[in-house]
Amino acid sequence: MSGINKESQSRVGRENQxxxxxxxxxxxxxxxxxADHERVLMISSTDKRRWIIPKGGVELDEVEDYSKAAIRETWEEAGVDGRVAKYLGKINDHRMIKTSGCEGNSKSFPPLASSVEYADPNNFITKDGTKLVPRSEYHFYEMALVKIYTEWPEKHKRDRHWFDYATAKRELEKNDGSELLEALEKSSIVKD
Structure with a gap:
């Protein structure tokens, strides 16, 4: 078992982000x-227009172990008790934000601003000296299904469905889910 406290409601808000x-x-x-690694469980976005991989913000009580947040998010969004099989690594968001020393005052920018002159894996500096950082830093975990529930916190907001690799890849490409696609590619799903 994952050992997660299965709350009946999702954690919401950014005060503990x-x-x-x-x-x-x-x-x-x-x-x-x-179990056979031939399918991945995906969930609908809350507007039900896209298929995505369960994910969400790491909260302050989860910073010592990001897998706790991954387990909580898969419960809240997909109604799944999952066991972490392996860490898939850190993936930086392709969208950038302007940082002003306070994340609450950040402004979104396109992924590759034309005024960028220097880049490293963690940030970009524009010609006027503005620092751009990835909007999000993703930490994904491959999980083995322990149990799937019929009732879960976001049941009325989301659908869930098993997809083979080719279909999951197509869904993520269609919706610009490059970070999610990178996580799928790093997993041990059977790739046709």
Whole structure:
């Protein structure tokens, strides 16, 4: 068992949201695979227009172990008790924000601003000296399904469905889910 406290409601709001030292929002998620590794469990976005991988903000009480946030998010959004099989790594958001020393005052920018002159894996500096950082820092975990529930906190907001690799990849590409696609690619799902 994952040992998660299965609350009947999702945690909401950003008052307990954790941020990386550079101002990026910390996000954790779970790539939930079937026992034969041939399918991945995906959920609908809250507007039900896209299929995504369960993920959400790391909270202050989860900063010592991001897998706790991934387990909580898969419960809240997908109604799944999952066991972490392996860490899939850190993936930076392709969208950038302007940092002003306080994440609450950040402004979104396009992924590759034309005025960027210097880049490293963690930030960009514009010609006017403005620092751009990834909007979010994702930490994904491959998970083995322990139990799937019929009742869960976001049941009335989301649908869930098993997809084979090719279909999941197509859904994520269609919806510009490059960070989610990278997590799927790093998982041990059977790739046709």
């Amino acid at each position: 954790a941020y990386a030292s550079n101002g990026s929002r910390l996000v954790a998620g779970g790539v939930i695979l079937s």
